[in-house]
Amino acid sequence: MTQTTPTRAVPRRRGLWRRLRHDYAATPAAALVTLVCGTILVAIAWTLIDWAILRATFDPAAGREACRAAGGACWPVIAARWRVILFGLYPYDEQWRAALACLVVAAVILLSCLPRMWGLGRLAAIWATGTALFYLLMRGGLFGLTPVNEQQWGGLPLTLFVFVATAVIGMPMAIVLALMRRSSLPGIAIPAGLLIDAIRSLPLLSILFTCAIVLPLVLPDFLIGEKLYRVVFGAALFFAAYQAEIIRGGFQAIPRGQEEAAKALGLGWRQRLVRILLPQAFRLALPATINQFVIAFMETALIVVVGFMDLLASANTAFRTGEWTFAHVEVYAFIAAIYFAFVFGLSRYGAFLEARMDAGQQRS
């Protein structure tokens, strides 16, 4: 992002038409390409609008026959099944709790994205409160809330929980692993390197299976815990292995002089790390880190194979019933919009961070 760089291009005073002609139809070949691409885009947009809006059925009471007659998208499937899509198998009468829990997660994420909240104490407070509230709402059992087993969690709250927990547990692990791997002591660097490489050579699926199914056979009873938490731990480990390498890449890109200068100034190890190295490593690794977050969010859909109804699985459940089998495109479009909102938000936030950090960089 370079918006902050004051590029003062001399504004060329020309009419809109001339500018368009200059940009899109400078030569006959360019004009042809513009025409072809433009036609394709308009055709796609028109087909979509025609399907999703013009010929679509919006009456929530309409069924298959009415939708078929109209020929377009059949949105009543969302009206009838949105609670299955969003909350999966979470008990129907308690779903307001799942909805509130989603809002809590969203609020915590939004709050911790605000630069003024960036401080270890503040962040820790936000996350501790948020986690406690989320768990209390979802799990229940206190303050007269009916207990709801983790097996019954599903849909959006489950997807958010797995993503956030993976990132929150995985990120500190990644930093520790990256530091260990950079250590000058072979006794620390080699085990860390082995662990990272071992995890990276396994598919996420097999790690999830191992955590869900094999671990209970190996671990002593008091360590087994709920399957959901074992799976989240596995996902976090996987996230950490990749993120550690990303952070290490960030470290390597810092000029050696930075650390040497800090040493020369008499800064201790902790100060060098926290004040000099980590901020720069994170800034350099930011695009790859955002990428990793996006991948982690998408990969939450894999927990379906170890028996959790995440958003994608609950969407599958929603249209696979006698009345709605024909309407799977509408349901997929609905959850695609949800995924898009999250991932797009995430990448825009990444762009904002980059711009902010770049600005700091250029002042110096």
Next chain:
Amino acid sequence: MDGYARTFLTAAGVALAATAAQAGNGDTLKAVQARGKLNCPGDIGSYLGFAEVDDKGNWKGLDIELCRAMATAIFGDPASVNIVPIDWAQRWPALQSGDIDIVIKASGGTLSRDTELGLQFSMSYYLGTTKVLAHKELGLSSLKDAEGGSVCLPAATTIETQVASYLEANGITMEIVALATNEEVSNAYFSGRCDTFAQWGPVVAIAASQAEDPDAHVLLPDVLALEPEVMIMRQGDDNWVDIANWTLSALLFAEQEGITSQNVDEIRANPPSAEVGKFLGATPGVGKGLGLSDDWAYNVIRKVGNYSEIFERSLGMDSPYRMPREMTALWKDGGVLFPLVFD
């Protein structure tokens, strides 16, 4: 589910079968009673007519109802079930690790499941056939007429091998179009990419009933393969198998004797025969040997219904699928299902 996961889980299943202690006689019932709930498999997504989720997030379907019937036999309450959403490949590891007490998941009894995985089966509660759906305009009367045509089917499933060997055995050459998911397969067929569509019987029947014009498709008479669907349990707990078998028998016996959830109270008050009287717990004896109460069968019929009631609301005329019973009818209606004798 991709091939990798399937292989991994089969391996895990075999390993579990080797390491997991076998269930002792009566252990499962004790564990279930101590827990207060029967753990059954649901599905990730759903399996139309057998395990699907209604608007309020409640499970329904034939497999689910059988689980409810068993829970009612044990606890007298169809709500005492805990439906665990698990995928196909997870069935065996989940059963062996004790996450679920029984697999009622449209699964057939096979030699390898019996011996290698260390499982045992109930009697068959449904006869799954592999059938072929064809566009009516092609005028096919059997698969032989489809020579040179194409068949859509789900990739890497038993359906694929069944179709291949059936075609080979009957000297038919067809182009096989194997696709990953059920939606893709049926979309490919209904969009006209394939002439025919091979799948497990209920799946094709349901697909046809949901088609834009159900009359434009015809179910070919060929039966490519038969798979008797059974309830599957861990090896070694005979009492648990007995409970599964007698629950199923109770559903079928009630249908045979014309006992429904509507008239069960009248019939219990005034049983037409000593056998029915004992069955409904009017006279003692039906529960003791199984470790259940004497009114277990009465509870099952009153609160869940007989086999016919369950079938009709899951797959039959009271469901959107309107499937006929065919082979899955009682023996006296030309089918192959029968109850054991309540003496």
